Amino acid sequence: MFAKGRQLEVITGCMFSGKTEELIRRLERVRIAHGDILLFKPTIDNRYSATSVMTHYGREFAAHLLAPGEETIETLERTVGREAMERATVVAFDEGNFFSQRLPSLCEDLVERGKRVIVAGLDLTFAAEPFGPMPVLLALADRVDKLEAVCVKCGGAATRSQRLVDGRPASANGPVIQVGGLGTYEARCRACYER
Numbered sequence: 001m002f003a004k005g006r007q008l009e010v011i012t013g014c015m016f017s018g019k020t021e022e023l024i025r026r027l028e029r030v031r032i033a034h035g036d037i038l039l040f041k042p043t044i045d046n047r048y049s050a051t052s053v054m055t056h057y058g059r060e061f062a063a064h065l066l067a068p069g070e071e072t073i074e075t076l077e078r079t080v081g082r083e084a085m086e087r088a089t090v091v092a093f094d095e096g097n098f099f100s101q102r103l104p105s106l107c108e109d110l111v112e113r114g115k116r117v118i119v120a121g122l123d124l125t126f127a128a129e130p131f132g133p134m135p136v137l138l139a140l141a142d143r144v145d146k147l148e149a150v151c152v153k154c155g156g157a158a159t160r161s162q163r164l165v166d167g168r169p170a171s172a173n174g175p176v177i178q179v180g181g182l183g184t185y186e187a188r189c190r191a192c193y194e195r
Contacts, residue, residue, distance in 0.1 A: 005089060005114050005115060005116045006111055006114050006115070006116070007111065007116050007117070007142045007143065008107050008108070008111050008117045008119070008137070008140055008141045008142050008143075009026075009116070009117070009118045009119070009141060009142065009143045009144075009145070010096075010118075010119050010120075010121075010134075010137050010138055010141040010143070010144045010145070011023055011118065011119070011120040011121075011145050011147065012120070012121060012122065012123040012134060012138065012144065012145070012146050012147070013122070013123065013146050013147035013148060013149065013159070014122065014123075014124065014148070014149055014158055014159050014160055014161045014187050014188075015122070015149065015161040015185045015186075015187055016056060016149040016150075016158070016185075016186075016187040017147035017148055017149040017158070017187065018055075018147050018149070019094075019120040019121065019122075019147060020053055020054070020055045020056075020059075020094055020120055021055050021057075021059060022120065022145065022147065023053070023061075023092060023094055023118060023120040024053070024055065024059055024060075024061045026092075026118060027039060027061055027090065027092060027118075028061075030089065030090050030116075035089040035090055036084075036087040036088045036089050036090070037088065037089070037090045037091075037092065038064065038076070038080055038084065038085070038088045038090070038091045038092070039053060039061055039062065039063040039064065039092045039093075039094065040063060040064050040065070040066040040076070040079075040091075040092070040093050040094070041053050041063045041064075041065060041066065041093070041094045041095055042065075042066060042067070042068050042095050042098040042099055043065045043066065043067045043068070044068065044098055045094070045095045045098060050065065051063065053094040063094065064079050064080055065079075066079065066093075066099070068098060068099045068100045069100045069102065070102075071099055071100060071102040071103045071105075071106040072102065072106060073085070073106065073109055073110075076091075076106075088115060089115065089116060090115065090116045090117075090118065091110050091115050091116075091117050091118075092117070092118040092119070092120075093107075093117075093118070093119045093120070093121075094120050094121070095120070095121055095122075096119040096120060096121030096132070096133065096134060096137060097121035097122040097123075097125075097131040097132045097133070097134050098121070098132065099121075099132065099133055100132070100133065101132070101133050101136070102133075103119070103132075103133040103137065104133050104136040104137050104140055107119060107137065107140070108140065119137055119141075121134050121137075122134065122161065123135075123138065123146065124159075124160065124161065125161075126161050126162065126163035126170060126185070127195070128160055128193065128195070146159075149187030150187060151187060151188050151189040151192050152186045152187060152188065152192075153186075153188055153189070153192035154189060154191070154192050156189040156191070156192075157189055158187035158188050158189050159189065159190060160187070160188045160189070160190060160193035161185050161186075161187065161188075162185060162186045162187075162188045162193055162194065163184065163185055164184060164185065164186060169194040169195075
């Protein structure tokens with residue numbers, strides 16, 4: 001069962017593993033229980049909508065934009081208002097991997113203020129390296145759920161995100177952050193992942 005407050009939860013895994021779907025599922029449960037929710041997404045994630053978090057398959061939830069590097073209580077209060085911050089029982093962040101190293105400290109501050117904090121994000125880059133603030137968040141979390149996708153090559157449990165360029169695996173020397181989705185990335189198991 002999910003705790004009502006003072007907890008940091010991290011939902012992680014590779015592309016197409018259902019991280020945002022699980023985040024939205026948890027937020028819908030809070031909404032059903034009449035809890036107050038604040039959801040933030042990084043300004044660089046402009047794939048589907050500027051005003052909501054959306055899964056690759058179209059499910060969405062209203063969200064506020066937050067610039068990476070601006071992860072502070074003061075910035076959240078300027079964005080949504082002090083009263084909204086005080087009322088919120090749950091504060092959530094999608095695509096935590098795109099935020100800066102300030103996110104773990106913000107999450108800890110929010111938990112200290114009695115909030116239930118949920119972060120969803122990739123644990124690994126396309127080059128299979130730890131991604132942004134996620135390793136620290138995983139270490140600090142009270143609860144971690146690592147989701148798997150289905151490997152597009154063999155049908156096994158996928159834990160890696162294979163970036164594609166012209167339909168072939170991208171060089172590991174490419175830029176770490178490249179927002180994308182279907183057609184740009186594939187979910188692959190460790191055996192089918194290509195470096």
